[in-house]
Amino acid sequence: MLTQFLQQNGSIALPAASEADVRRHLATGRIDLILLDVMLGDENGLEICARLRAEQDVPIIMISALSADHQRMSGYQVGADDYIAKPFNPQLLLARIKAVLARAHRSSSLAHRRQNKTFRFAGWTYDAKHDEVRSPEGFQVALSRRETALLQVLLANPRIPLTREEIATALDVTAESDSAMGASGRAIDVLVGRLRSKIEKQPKSPQLLRTERGVGYVFAADVIAEET
Amino acid sequence: MLTQFLQQNGSIALPAASEADVRRHLATGRIDLILLDVMLGDENGLEICARLRAEQDVPIIMISALSADHQRMSGYQVGADDYIAKPFNPQLLLARIKAVLARAHRSSSLAHRRQNKTFRFAGWTYDAKHDEVRSPEGFQVALSRRETALLQVLLANPRIPLTREEIATALDVTAESDSAMGASGRAIDVLVGRLRSKIEKQPKSPQLLRTERGVGYVFAADVIAEET
DNA sequence: GCGTTCTGTTACAGGCTGTTACGATGGCGT
DNA sequence: ACGCCATCGTAACAGCCTGTAACAGAACGC
Numbered sequence: 001m002l003t004q005f006l007q008q009n010g011s012i013a014l015p016a017a018s019e020a021d022v023r024r025h026l027a028t029g030r031i032d033l034i035l036l037d038v039m040l041g042d043e044n045g046l047e048i049c050a051r052l053r054a055e056q057d058v059p060i061i062m063i064s065a066l067s068a069d070h071q072r073m074s075g076y077q078v079g080a081d082d083y084i085a086k087p088f089n090p091q092l093l094l095a096r097i098k099a100v101l102a103r104a105h106r107s108s109s110l111a112h113r114r115q116n117k118t119f120r121f122a123g124w125t126y127d128a129k130h131d132e133v134r135s136p137e138g139f140q141v142a143l144s145r146r147e148t149a150l151l152q153v154l155l156a157n158p159r160i161p162l163t164r165e166e167i168a169t170a171l172d173v174t175a176e177s178d179s180a181m182g183a184s185g186r187a188i189d190v191l192v193g194r195l196r197s198k199i200e201k202q203p204k205s206p207q208l209l210r211t212e213r214g215v216g217y218v219f220a221a222d223v224i225a226e227e228t
Numbered sequence: 229m230l231t232q233f234l235q236q237n238g239s240i241a242l243p244a245a246s247e248a249d250v251r252r253h254l255a256t257g258r259i260d261l262i263l264l265d266v267m268l269g270d271e272n273g274l275e276i277c278a279r280l281r282a283e284q285d286v287p288i289i290m291i292s293a294l295s296a297d298h299q300r301m302s303g304y305q306v307g308a309d310d311y312i313a314k315p316f317n318p319q320l321l322l323a324r325i326k327a328v329l330a331r332a333h334r335s336s337s338l339a340h341r342r343q344n345k346t347f348r349f350a351g352w353t354y355d356a357k358h359d360e361v362r363s364p365e366g367f368q369v370a371l372s373r374r375e376t377a378l379l380q381v382l383l384a385n386p387r388i389p390l391t392r393e394e395i396a397t398a399l400d401v402t403a404e405s406d407s408a409m410g411a412s413g414r415a416i417d418v419l420v421g422r423l424r425s426k427i428e429k430q431p432k433s434p435q436l437l438r439t440e441r442g443v444g445y446v447f448a449a450d451v452i453a454e455e456t
Numbered sequence: 457g458c459g460t461t462c463t464g465t466t467a468c469a470g471g472c473t474g475t476t477a478c479g480a481t482g483g484c485g486t
Numbered sequence: 487a488c489g490c491c492a493t494c495g496t497a498a499c500a501g502c503c504t505g506t507a508a509c510a511g512a513a514c515g516c
Binding site for chain 3: 372373374375400415419422441442448
Binding site: 186189190192193194196201204209213214 | 502504505
């Protein structure tokens with residue numbers, strides 16, 4: 001169960017019935033992550049989330065029975081790290097928790113892509129300056145713009161599971177992540193498949209661009225970035 | 229039966245009627261493990277457990293007639309190594325004791341799975357980095373994600389009996405909330421069966437992945453882990 | 457304007473996993 | 487020894503998720 005998973009990692013669950021409780025815990029102990037239900041009696045979970053985020057830098061995952069899109073949007077706008085609709089798959093929740101914690105542990109939010117660098121991973125080379133990708137054998141591989149962008153996002157966040165939404169957001173820096181994001185669910189899947197077909201030796205059993213069932217995708221290789 | 233087991237291991241049972249008794253024993257002799265009943269007259273077993281744990285590093289197994297979930301949670305939060313609901317199967321208790329002792333002897337809690345290592349067991353090879361499993365004959369065997377995860381858990385805890393709940397937790401699954409395992413806790417059984425069918429020469433009479441009747445499963449082989 | 461390339465959508469197929477049901481097996485009391 | 491009961495093994499099934507081929511619209515270069 002969840003509690004056991006927490007214990008296994010040396011963590012414990014602290015139930016909180018009110019915002020005051022949360023603040024007390026924040027002040028007292030070391031809080032890794034907050035699970036916040038949007039529908040809290042008379043209080044408004046969104047506002048609480050916004051307030052907490054404005055003051056503290058704690059990862060927050062929001063839970064709500066309302067899976068309406070605007071609600072979801074509100075959750076993100078308010079600064080939550082993730083959003084899950086009730087009823088949710090507990091397994092999925094765990095995966096999300098792990099992802100959020102891993103990210104929080106490493107640094108802060110999603111890392112950005114950088115320029116004028118050369119990345120090396122598993123024998124491959126990606127020259128960000130000239131947008132050149134070379135295989136371990138030295139062959140140059142042509143990637144489309146979108147595929148390149150995806151690769152950049154992955155290289156900037158190695159070993160960290162990324163949800164499709166996160167990837168989509170990172171790719172569309174300019175585009176507004178409207179509910180279209182939810183509608184265009186499989187776009188990322190297809191994009192991932194296309195990138196795989198170009199940089200995986202065996203696209204059927206990917207070694208680099210692995211899928212995390214119920215979550216998203218991970219770049220499963222160490223990345224070395226060198227200044228050019 | 230319990231007494232027999234204790235004698236067999238050169239240990240004895242020291243009854244304690246109060247927290248003071250326990251402390252006396254802790255101070256006097258070498259205590260391997262504490263069996264603590266949650267419902268102690270006017271005292272609160274949970275608090276005692278928490279206090280003892282805060283001071284000493286002794287394995288504690290808690291026993292209670294209240295199998296309610298929050299009770300169980302409290303038991304874990306308080307730092308107990310295991311929790312058993314009354315009425316319990318004496319055999320199960322015995323197995324749990326063994327498991328807790330074995331674990332305490334090796335290190336602390338449930339070992340984690342590791343990455344970038346190669347495990348060898350009974351001629352088999354598991355390359356954690358590339359998720360490759362090879363039989364003694366050198367054939368590569370394809371495991372599903374879940375099967376791989378199970379194998380990792382087993383390899384990390386060889387010779388240690390694991391309950392279904394522990395396995396489920398380690399796999400990030402939602403364990404059955406109901407303490408009564410008569411419920412639908414068969415997911416692990418099925419998973420074990422599937423793994424057996426792939427890594428056991430004779431799945432009907434398993435040599436590696438043995439079942440501990442009334443308890444769970446054990447990985448009955450020595451494991452050698454090498455850094456990659 | 458026209459053809460080429462890229463990208464998102466859709467639909468279908470296949471894999472994986474939990475659930476259920478039923479038979480097999482082992483333990484234990486009589 | 488026998489039978490009862492709990493536990494375990496596993497086949498079959500269904501739901502969910504993912505991979506991907508095919509198609510159509512968009513973007514782009516000429």
